Amino acid sequence: MPSPLKFCDSSDSYENAKYIIFGVPFDATVSYRSGTKFAPNEIRKASYNMESYSIFRGVDLKNSGIFDMGDIEEYHDPEDMLEEVYTVVDGIVSDHKFPIMLGGEHSISTGAIRRIKSRVVFIDAHTDFRDSYMGTKNSHACVARRATEIVGKENVVSVGIRSVSMEEIRDGPQKYFTSFEVNSDSSKLKTFLNEFGKSPIYFSIDFDGFDPAYAPGVGTPEPFGLNPMVVMDILDSVGDKLVGLDLNEITPTFDNGNTSMLAARIIQEVVSYLELPRNE
Numbered sequence: 001m002p003s004p005l006k007f008c009d010s011s012d013s014y015e016n017a018k019y020i021i022f023g024v025p026f027d028a029t030v031s032y033r034s035g036t037k038f039a040p041n042e043i044r045k046a047s048y049n050m051e052s053y054s055i056f057r058g059v060d061l062k063n064s065g066i067f068d069m070g071d072i073e074e075y076h077d078p079e080d081m082l083e084e085v086y087t088v089v090d091g092i093v094s095d096h097k098f099p100i101m102l103g104g105e106h107s108i109s110t111g112a113i114r115r116i117k118s119r120v121v122f123i124d125a126h127t128d129f130r131d132s133y134m135g136t137k138n139s140h141a142c143v144a145r146r147a148t149e150i151v152g153k154e155n156v157v158s159v160g161i162r163s164v165s166m167e168e169i170r171d172g173p174q175k176y177f178t179s180f181e182v183n184s185d186s187s188k189l190k191t192f193l194n195e196f197g198k199s200p201i202y203f204s205i206d207f208d209g210f211d212p213a214y215a216p217g218v219g220t221p222e223p224f225g226l227n228p229m230v231v232m233d234i235l236d237s238v239g240d241k242l243v244g245l246d247l248n249e250i251t252p253t254f255d256n257g258n259t260s261m262l263a264a265r266i267i268q269e270v271v272s273y274l275e276l277p278r279n280e
């Protein structure tokens with residue numbers, strides 16, 4: 001899966017790397033604005049604007065061991081895509097490395113969660129708890145439902161919720177924090193995550209969880225969203241237990257550049273957090 005573009009500071013070989021980036025250019029089930037398949041390369045391009053040094057963490061990412069594998073091939077059937085994501089994540093995790101997946105639409109996460117089977121923290125405007133949507137159970141509108149089936153409802157939480165269907169409320173969705181709760185007082189979220197983060201955590205970021213002011217280039221924008229600083233709160237609470245990351249639903253055709261930039265920066269912040277010296 002060679003790609004001519006590589007994420008910045010991806011200079012190491014796979015063997016020597018700790019963080020493995022790969023793209024999943026898949027947007028076959030999107031319900032409103034398509035184009036997320038173009039996001040992996042836009043995130044890579046945006047990354048070239050970034051300094052390698054994190055002043056916040058005091059970490060230089062040049063030597064952190066990031067390797068960008070490029071993209072998997074473009075699939076049209078969600079189950080084919082999920083099998084390939086599972087295989088790639090299986091290889092990375094079996095080699096004791098940290099997978100960073102660039103979507104693509106949100107349905108890509110299911111492939112990683114099937115392999116990793118840890119607790120899941122979603123950032124999302126939507127509960128994504130429909131049993132099926134537009135004829136497929138692997139729609140991006142169903143990803144949290146699939147996650148609860150894989151790891152149990154008590155092991156999934158969504159942050160930033162502000163758009164839910166009656167059907168999802170009736171079915172009793174996963175634990176969630178609305179954007180209104182988090183924006184007015186994030187202490188309840190942090191208290192919850194401090195406990196939740198005692199087990200390994202897969203972190204899946206749907207960029208429509210952020211306010212459209214910060215992340216305009218998404219498939220289904222929703223006003224009254226999160227400030228991206230919530231990522232720092234989540235890292236402070238569960239960062240030590242992170243076992244995988246994905247960034248999804250970015251739609252470059254509707255972006256002014258800021259959404260891909262935010263994605264590239266979040267990858268840097270997560271890696272620099274994980275690179276902090278630990279007393280373990």
Ligand SMILES: [Mn+2]
Binds near residue numbers: 125126249
């Ligand atoms: Mn969403």
